[in-house]
Structures are given as structure tokens and as C-alpha cells.
Amino acid sequence: MSMRALITDGQEVRLDRNWPEPDPKPGEAVVATRRVAISGLDRAAAGGLLSFRGVLGHAFVGTVQSIEPADAGPMTAANRSKIEAEQRVVGSICTSCGTCDLCQKGLRAHCRHQTILGLHHRDGCAAERFALPALNLVRVPETVDDERAVFAHDIAAAIQTARQITVEGKPYITVLGDGPLGLIMVQVLARLNASVRLIGHSARRLGICEKWGIKHRHADEIGRRADQDVVVDCTDSPEGLELAMQLVRPRGTIIRKCVLPPSAQRSVDLSPITRREITLTGSFDGPVSEAMHMIEREEIDVVSIIGRRMKLDDGETLLRATTQPDALRVQAEV
Numbered sequence: 001m002s003m004r005a006l007i008t009d010g011q012e013v014r015l016d017r018n019w020p021e022p023d024p025k026p027g028e029a030v031v032a033t034r035r036v037a038i039s040g041l042d043r044a045a046a047g048g049l050l051s052f053r054g055v056l057g058h059a060f061v062g063t064v065q066s067i068e069p070a071d072a073g074p075m076t077a078a079n080r081s082k083i084e085a086e087q088r089v090v091g092s093i094c095t096s097c098g099t100c101d102l103c104q105k106g107l108r109a110h111c112r113h114q115t116i117l118g119l120h121h122r123d124g125c126a127a128e129r130f131a132l133p134a135l136n137l138v139r140v141p142e143t144v145d146d147e148r149a150v151f152a153h154d155i156a157a158a159i160q161t162a163r164q165i166t167v168e169g170k171p172y173i174t175v176l177g178d179g180p181l182g183l184i185m186v187q188v189l190a191r192l193n194a195s196v197r198l199i200g201h202s203a204r205r206l207g208i209c210e211k212w213g214i215k216h217r218h219a220d221e222i223g224r225r226a227d228q229d230v231v232v233d234c235t236d237s238p239e240g241l242e243l244a245m246q247l248v249r250p251r252g253t254i255i256r257k258c259v260l261p262p263s264a265q266r267s268v269d270l271s272p273i274t275r276r277e278i279t280l281t282g283s284f285d286g287p288v289s290e291a292m293h294m295i296e297r298e299e300i301d302v303v304s305i306i307g308r309r310m311k312l313d314d315g316e317t318l319l320r321a322t323t324q325p326d327a328l329r330v331q332a333e334v
């Protein structure tokens with residue numbers, strides 16, 4: 001048996017029509033992919049981040065096809081998944097062993113034996129089927145359709161970032177980058193007791209913020225007065241960090257969301273971090289079940305961020321579609 005899969009071999013991205021079926025380990029589910037969303041993280045994986053080879057894709061909605069019984073052991077009973085076959089699901093992209101020192105310290109998201117869907121030691125979801133631990137899966141309510149459910153990973157990432165921000169005395173927060181993640185991020189952060197604005201380049205995308213009543217500015221129009229308490233870098237460019245360092249106040253915080261393929265990385269002068277005592281931190285992945293609650297209760301507008309509706313068979317053009325100016329979140333049916 002073989003299947004269709006969007007793969008990278010380290011040189012090029014292509015649709016492979018004879019990719020081997022997933023081989024689930026104990027406790028893992030085989031998920032039949034219904035829809036994937038394509039983003040900068042997939043472009044970074046395709047561009048050689050973490051020397052990834054294999055099936056791309058990390059944001060999905062799928063139907064559980066089968067679940068391998070978990071190994072017997074004390075962790076198994078405590079963590080038994082409630083997921084069953086035939087259920088429609090989304091999922092967390094990082095796996096954990098549950099037994100290493102970091103997992104034992106409560107840092108399962110940073111397990112020493114971690115795999116990451118479509119990025120690190122695990123084939124991704126841009127295929128007819130893929131494997132992921134059943135514990136990573138979250139059921140999609142019937143009232144949420146696939147087009148909205150596939151945003152769960154984006155929203156989870158924004159919730160994670162919101163948790164990393166200390167909200168005291170209505171801080172000034174700037175989100176850099178008006179791509180799909182920036183547009184999700186600014187909606188989630190606008191729910192904090194903070195003054196939040198988005199900075200971008202696209203009139204179309206800034207216009208979506210206008211509709212939401214969220215403050216926004218064109219990047220060419222902003223003063224660089226080093227007065228922001230927090231700057232969240234959601235750009236997919238090396239310039240994002242440089243701009244963030246100009247905008248953040250002394251002893252302020254920069255949270256970096258962007259990931260770049262090796263070819264787009266270049267050296268950046270980090271001396272402002274030292275001189276102005278800036279905190280620079282990263283943010284990755286997040287709580288998918290909370291994200292699904294936000295989608296279900298319509299607390300976030302994702303419909304306005306749906307971009308081109310494509311097919312898995314469109315192959316490598318899926319990645320190219322994400323780089324077009326004004327692009328919103330590209331989705332592909334499998």
C-alpha cells in the first residue's frame with residue numbers, strides 16, 4: 001500500500017504518489033487527513049530547517065482511522081486518551097516520552113526525545129494519512145467545520161504567546177507581521193488588558209484589522225521610539241528582529257515566533273539586547289484544546305483569514321501560494 005504525500009528530499013518539494021503508509025507505534029493513531037493549512041513553518045521545513053526530510057505539514061483536520069494499543073505501564077492508565085476511531089480531530093504537533101527528566105519536570109513540550117510533526121523526526125500531515133500519538137489529538141465539535149478547525153494550531157500558538165506576557169498596568173504590545181499568524185496573534189492578544197496594535201505592509205490585511213476594530217499601522221508610518229513593553233515578531237523575515245529591537249523599550253520583551261529556513265537566516269547585531277537590557281524569548285506550539293474552544297465559541301474570526309482553497313495534488317505550488325503578497329492562510333483538501 002502507498003499513498004500521496006507532499007515531501008521534501010532536502011533539495012526539492014514534490015507530490016509523491018507512492019509514499020509508504022504510516023507505521024504507528026504503540027499509543028499512536030493513524031489519522032486520515034481531511035484538510036491541511038500551509039504556513040511559514042512548512043516553508044522553513046522545506047528549506048532545510050533541522051535538516052528535515054520527509055512529509056511536510058503540521059496543521060491539519062483529520063479523521064481517526066485506527067489506534068495502536070499503548071504499551072502497558074503506569075503512565076498509560078494515567079494518560080489514557082479519550083479519542084476513538086472515526087472521530088474528527090486536530091492535534092498538538094510536539095510529541096513527548098513522559099519519562100525523561102524534562103517530561104518529569106513538567107516540560108513535556110520540550111521532551112528530550114521529542115518529535116515534531118512535519119519538522120523533526122516525524123512525517124507530517126500533508127499526505128493521505130499520518131501517525132501521531134492519540135494523546136496529542138483533540139476532538140473537533142460537530143458545529144465547527146474543517147475550514148475553521150484547521151486554524152487550531154495557529155490559535156494555540158497565539159494562546160501560548162499570550163501566556164508568556166506579563167500583563168501589568170495595561171502594557172503596550174506590538175505584533176509585527178500581518179500574515180495569517182500575525183492576524184490570529186493580534187486577535188488573541190487584544191483579549192488581554194493591554195493596548196495592542198499590528199504593524200504590517202499589506203493594505204488588504206491591515207483592512208481586516210480595521211474591520212475588527214484593532215489598531216494597526218503600515219510599517220513605513222511608524223515611529224521607532226523604543227516605547228513598546230512587548231513586541232511579538234510574527235514576520236517571516238530576518239528584518240523582524242531588527243525592527244523589534246528598535247520598537248521595544250529598555251528592559252522590554254521581544255517574543256520571537258518566526259522560524260526561518262537556513263537560506264533566509266543572516267547575522268543580526270544583537271548588541272541592543274545587551275545595552276538596553278531587553279529580554280528576548282521564543283514561543284512555539286501551544287494548547288490545542290483551548291484553541292478549539294475559542295473557535296467553537298467564535299471568540300476568534302478565522303473565516304476572514306482563509307486564503308486560497310487548494311488541493312494536496314497541487315503539490316509544490318501550495319508552498320509558493322503562501323509567499324504571494326497579501327496571501328491569507330492557504331488551505332488544501334486531501
Ligand SMILES: [Zn+2]
Nearest residue numbers: 097100103111
Ligand atoms: Zn520526555
